[in-house]
Amino acid sequence: MMMYRFLFALAIAGLWSAPGWAxxxxxxxxxxxxxxxxxxxRDSTVRVxxxxxxxxxxxxxxxxxYILTKASELRSGENITVRFVDGTEFPARIVGSHRPTDLAMLHVDVRNLKPLRFGDSRKVKPGAWVAAIDIKSEPVAVGIVSAVTRKPTGPDAMIDNLNRGYLGVFMTAEDxxxxxxxxxxxxxxxxxxxxxxxxxxxxxxxxxxxxxxxxTPGRQALRDALENSRPNDKVRVTYLRDGKEHTVEVTLGEQTMPDRSDIQNRLGGTLSGRRTGFPLILQTDMFLKPSDCGGPVVDLDGNVLxxxxxxxxxxxxxxxxxxIIVPLxxxxxxxxxxPSSSGTSTSTPPRKDEKNGQDK
Structure with a gap:
């Protein structure tokens, strides 16, 4: 009850409103x-x-x-470690990657860990307070639920990973x-x-x-082949021109054409490279860095949403x-x-083309 009174007093004091909310x-x-x-x-949380x-x-x-985290922030072959709440750190390897949810499963050679107990996000209501958890004693951010669990629509339903290397081509709608x-x-x-x-x-x-x-038999296969890449990576691209096969080395770039909404959104800081295309989302107004994503979110009763x-x-x-997470x-x-040899999930469904096959 004391917490509720504190939060209510804070809101009344005017600290709640933007732009101060950031x-x-x-x-x-x-x-x-x-x-x-x-x-x-906290004991079920790690820093990746x-x-x-x-x-x-x-x-x-x-x-x-076994640990779940945000897949698009990782790359196969990199030196991945996880740090536990007691400060110990262990090497980890990627054992799975699920593109629709942007989840990756890591494994560390440690036993007797405390697994997370998930709740049900459908029980939380708009305006409810939530907190994003780190291994520290305080949350990395707090906020309120601004929209209940829902299925994204329109551009928000399309998978787009801006972390990956960018080739810069548009492709035909039909392969x-x-x-x-x-x-x-x-x-x-x-x-x-x-x-x-x-x-x-x-x-x-x-x-x-x-x-x-x-x-790369088709647009989706090309996207998948680049999924594990990053800007400045060098890749060998093989293509047909006038019936003849050629191979060229390409130094991948980064996407440099943000739309107006992206520019406005970035005024508050860096956004996650992969931030669309999820099967379901619970929307909050928490303000945190992309490197603070991947961890548990709880309500005031400690339920993991x-x-x-x-x-x-x-x-x-x-x-x-x-x-969405528990059955996976x-x-x-x-x-x-x-993960496949290209570093992408072996269970990657095709998606509808939203920009006439713009490469990724």
């Missing part, structure tokens, strides 16, 4: 009363690090070393096929000026058939609901989502 969401005065709420969950840098938060989901009807590649309809593809000499009409020796999956806007952070845990452990 600073208030992780202000120590507001975070401190949540310590008792998050304490039972890549090459000695914090990239995400993770949640322990099995006592024998090209051979005489038997078999899809042979992804056909380029336009090459962006000064893009990675333009600098490498790719042209309109080229059909991209492989990346680093991995065949899901995992913080993306900083999506200036004052908009999305939670992947518990009811056993499938992850069974190897259903084991």
């Amino acid at each position: 600073q208030l969401s992780n202000n120590s005065r507001l975070l401190a009363p949540f310590r008792s709420v998050i304490e039972p969950v 690090r890549v090459n000695d840098q914090d990239v995400a938060i993770g949640a322990i989901v099995a006592a024998d070393g 090209p096929t051979d005489d038997t009807g078999k899809v042979i590649g992804a056909k380029v309809t336009r090459v962006e000026r000064n893009s990675a593809a333009a600098k490498a000499g790719l042209k309109e009409g080229d059909i991209i058939v492989a990346v680093n020796g991995v065949k 899901g995992l913080c999956i993306a900083r999506a806007g200036r004052v908009e952070t999305h939670v992947l609901p518990a009811e 845990i056993a499938e992850f452990k069974a190897g259903k989502f084991a």
Whole structure:
């Protein structure tokens, strides 16, 4: 009850309103009363690090070393470690990646861990207070539920990972096929000026058939082949031009054409590279960094509503609901989502094309 009175007084004092909310969401005065709420969950939370840098938060989901975190912040082959609440740090490996939810499962050789106990996000109401958890004694951010669990629509329903390397081509809506009807590649309809593809000499009409020796039969396969890449990575792109096969080395770039809403949203800080295309989301107004995504989110009763999956806007952070996550845990452990050689999930569904096949 004391916490409710404190939060109510804080709101009445006018600290609640924007633009101050960006600073208030992780202000120590507001975070401190949540310590008792998050304490039972902290032991089930880890900090995920890549090459000695914090990239995400993770949640322990099995006592024998299995952890879920945000997939798009990781890359296969990198030095991944996880740090526990007691400060110990252990190497981790990616054992699964699920593109629709942007979840990755890590495994560490540690036993007798405390797995997270998930609740049900559908029971929380708009205006309810929530907190995003780190391994520290205070949450990384607090806020309120601004929209109940829902299915994204329109552009928000489309998967787009801006963390990955950018080729800079547009592709045909229909993938090209051979005489038997078999899809042979992804056909380029336009090459962006000064893009990675333009600098490498790719042209309109080229059909991209492989990346680093991995065949790309269609637009989605090309996107998947680039999913684990980053800007400045060098990749070998094989393409057909006038019936002849060519291979060229391409230094990938980054997407440089944010729309107006992206520009406005970024005024509040960096957004998550992958922030759309989730099957369900619980929307909050928590203000946090992309590197603080991936961990548990609780309500004032300590119920774990899901995992913080993306900083999506200036004052908009999305939670992947518990009811989506729980059924996936056993499938992850069974190897259903084991990463392919290209670093993407082996269970990646096709998606509708929203920009005439714009590359990724």
